[in-house]
Amino acid sequence: MSRIGHNVIANMHPHTTETSNALLGSCLCGSVRYEVRSEVKAVAHCHCQMCQKAHGAAFGSYGSVPSDDFLVTAGIELMRGYNSSPGVQRTFCGACGSTLTWRESQGAWSSWTSFSLGTLDTLFIPEKHRHVHLASRPCWHLDSEGVSPGASAARGESHQ
Ligand SMILES: [Zn+2]
Ligand SMILES: [Zn+2]
Numbered sequence: 001m002s003r004i005g006h007n008v009i010a011n012m013h014p015h016t017t018e019t020s021n022a023l024l025g026s027c028l029c030g031s032v033r034y035e036v037r038s039e040v041k042a043v044a045h046c047h048c049q050m051c052q053k054a055h056g057a058a059f060g061s062y063g064s065v066p067s068d069d070f071l072v073t074a075g076i077e078l079m080r081g082y083n084s085s086p087g088v089q090r091t092f093c094g095a096c097g098s099t100l101t102w103r104e105s106q107g108a109w110s111s112w113t114s115f116s117l118g119t120l121d122t123l124f125i126p127e128k129h130r131h132v133h134l135a136s137r138p139c140w141h142l143d144s145e146g147v148s149p150g151a152s153a154a155r156g157e158s159h160q
Helices: 003-012 049-055
Strands: 023-026 033-036 042-046 060-066 070-074 079-085 088-093 099-104 112-116 130-132
Touching: 049 060, 049 079, 060 099
Parallel strands: 042 130
Antiparallel strands: 023 033, 033 070, 042 060, 060 112, 079 088, 088 099, 099 112
8 A cells, every 4th residue: 555545544534643542443333432531430240120221231331431531532412311310311222222321410429421432442441340230141051160140139220
């Protein structure tokens, strides 16, 4: 490829020249794109039933940063919000349904945005992470040892 070709490609993708340590993410269809411009402070895998529904999965995985450091860089007009509880808004792509963010308007985390780690495009290895609401794990979800939580596990625990 010629030098001109390289320059054209660079101009078509200006976001690749952003701060080198920013994390980049996008929804399934690629319409919504975002940047995370500070260190991810908290990583949680939430097994509550609302996260199961929202993610269509056994659990939802989130990283949290101050809201000022989470920037939607494309497709914001496609983003839809759903208040899963009073004061809690979950956002998703209106075109493809990818779960994007979780925010609460009150309380200790009101100035933070939690984003779904499954939508990251940049390699991200957290220093530590935690699992919450494990009692709500679905019976069909086997743990790393292949063990099911079993039908007798406490159900209905939810925080959001
Ligand atoms: Zn999408
Ligand atoms: Zn949850």
